[in-house]
Amino acid sequence: MGFWKFFTAVLILNLFWSKPTSSISLSTTELSEIPTKFLSYAKKPEIVNLMVDARRRIHENPEVAFEEFETSKLIRNELDKMGIEYKHPIAVTGVVGMVGTGEPPFVAIRADMDALPMQESVEWEHKSKVPGKMHACGHDAHVAMLLGAARILQDHRQELKGTVVLIFQPAEEGAGGAKKMVEDGILKNIDAIFGLHVSVDLPIGSVASRPGALLAGSGLFEAIISGKGGHAAIPQHTIDPILAASSVIVSLQHLISREADPLDSQVVTVGKFQGGGAFNVIPDYVTIGGTFRAFSTESFMQLKKRIEEVIKAQAAVQRCNATVDFYPDNKIFFPVTTNNKVLHTHFENVAGDMLGIDNVQGMQPLMGSEDFSFYSDVTPGCFFFLGMANETRGKLASLHSPYFTINEDVLPYGAALHASVATRYLLEFESKSHISD
Ligand SMILES: *[C@@H]1O[C@H](CO)[C@@H](O)[C@H](O)[C@H]1NC(C)=O
Ligand SMILES: *[C@@H]1O[C@H](CO)[C@@H](O)[C@H](O)[C@H]1NC(C)=O
Ligand SMILES: [Zn+2]
Ligand SMILES: [Zn+2]
Numbered sequence: 001m002g003f004w005k006f007f008t009a010v011l012i013l014n015l016f017w018s019k020p021t022s023s024i025s026l027s028t029t030e031l032s033e034i035p036t037k038f039l040s041y042a043k044k045p046e047i048v049n050l051m052v053d054a055r056r057r058i059h060e061n062p063e064v065a066f067e068e069f070e071t072s073k074l075i076r077n078e079l080d081k082m083g084i085e086y087k088h089p090i091a092v093t094g095v096v097g098m099v100g101t102g103e104p105p106f107v108a109i110r111a112d113m114d115a116l117p118m119q120e121s122v123e124w125e126h127k128s129k130v131p132g133k134m135h136a137c138g139h140d141a142h143v144a145m146l147l148g149a150a151r152i153l154q155d156h157r158q159e160l161k162g163t164v165v166l167i168f169q170p171a172e173e174g175a176g177g178a179k180k181m182v183e184d185g186i187l188k189n190i191d192a193i194f195g196l197h198v199s200v201d202l203p204i205g206s207v208a209s210r211p212g213a214l215l216a217g218s219g220l221f222e223a224i225i226s227g228k229g230g231h232a233a234i235p236q237h238t239i240d241p242i243l244a245a246s247s248v249i250v251s252l253q254h255l256i257s258r259e260a261d262p263l264d265s266q267v268v269t270v271g272k273f274q275g276g277g278a279f280n281v282i283p284d285y286v287t288i289g290g291t292f293r294a295f296s297t298e299s300f301m302q303l304k305k306r307i308e309e310v311i312k313a314q315a316a317v318q319r320c321n322a323t324v325d326f327y328p329d330n331k332i333f334f335p336v337t338t339n340n341k342v343l344h345t346h347f348e349n350v351a352g353d354m355l356g357i358d359n360v361q362g363m364q365p366l367m368g369s370e371d372f373s374f375y376s377d378v379t380p381g382c383f384f385f386l387g388m389a390n391e392t393r394g395k396l397a398s399l400h401s402p403y404f405t406i407n408e409d410v411l412p413y414g415a416a417l418h419a420s421v422a423t424r425y426l427l428e429f430e431s432k433s434h435i436s437d
Pocket of ligand 3: 137173399400
């Protein structure tokens with residue numbers, strides 16, 4: 001693909017590239033009008049139809065982690081129609097498009113494509129046609145909004161003072177699609193990255209985020225605690241792993257209540273406890289599993305170390321042996337999602353110009369996690385939540401609920417925000433050095 005060869009050449013040149021001397025040519029007023037202009041553009045029937053149609057087609061055919069083949073094809077077809085160059089496949093099904101001059105600076109906007117392995121319970125015209133699979137986290141809407149943004153940007157490409165990179169990634173839900181995208185080198189020379197997630201709690205037309213740590217780092221653990229099974233009435237001839245596992249679980253809770261700084265939020269939850277099958281038999285072994293979360297790498301690694309120590313030592317107290325696996329089912333750790341302070345301010349300025357400052361909210365960090373963190377771990381990034389709630393239509397079901405629905409009125413907001421933060425970034429920031437915290 002010619003454009004990509006050019007892009008790569010520019011990347012190499014970029015290593016020797018010095019800051020341009022040209023300054024921003026638009027006035028503050030002109031800059032502040034871009035977000036409202038893009039929102040009106042995104043609300044045009046043609047753009048709304050493009051997004052609603054894409055979203056519904058994706059919703060009907062949900063594909064789970066690393067299986068987003070049809071979704072990926074749909075995205076490429078739409079980009080082809082818009083005349084946007086892209087690279088594919090990246091990380092199995094990922095697509096990376098490019099709009100603009102093909103020259104620095106490079107700013108990325110990202111959407112995730114995967115569905116969840118769960119059955120949809122909403123009865124509507126575009127219900128999932130695949131039993132046991134559903135878009136219940138809004139990633140169908142995320143793809144549609146990024147396609148809408150692609151169209152807005154392509155239609156305004158003469159105004160772009162650099163390049164917007166459109167990232168469509170697979171496998172956000174636990175499998176670390178973003179990690180694979182990063183390993184495949186997509187962030188090389190990207191100066192900044194923005195991402196969003198729909199929210200069922202925030203009102204439509206409003207956004208929320210915060211500078212610094214936004215979402216927790218998270219990991220899983222699974223332990224097999226082995227003893228020696230036997231008759232429940234003759235415990236002296238057994239080594240009881242159920243008792244040992246119970247002591248382990250209680251001791252794990254002390255990591256938070258006694259070892260962690262009360263002002264440094266952390267979680268350890270044991271959500272899985274499997275062992276035994278009869279009233280009068282002590283089993284040979286028990287399996288427990290859970291998740292742990294923290295807001296700094298130090299706290300996270302300390303927690304990981306102590307979880308292993310506590311499980312092994314507490315099992316030993318009861319004469320059991322324990323093995324601990326931190327990567328069950330090939331699941332991986334998610335880093336903390338941290339918003340770059342300068343990019344967060346940029347996001348607030350742009351969103352404020354579009355939605356009014358009252359509709360740009362701050363928020364507390366959430367214990368949830370996002371694989372956007374793999375990007376923001378290595379490149380300055382900013383992630384924010386986009387409201388979908390409209391009181392007059394009743395309350396929306398929560399993310400990952402079988403009753404989850406999208407308020408499609410959100411699509412133009414998402415598209416316009418993506419396009420505006422990127423366009424304004426290119427106009428206001430000349431190089432990475434400007435956004436170091
Ligand atoms: C624990 O491991 C040791 C060393 O491998 C072994 O001798 C012992 O039998 C094990 N105990 C249990 C309860 O599995
Ligand atoms: C909320 O829903 C009502 C009823 O459908 C609609 O008239 C109104 O425009 C919606 N509000 C927004 C901000 O989308
Ligand atoms: Zn999700
Ligand atoms: Zn999600």
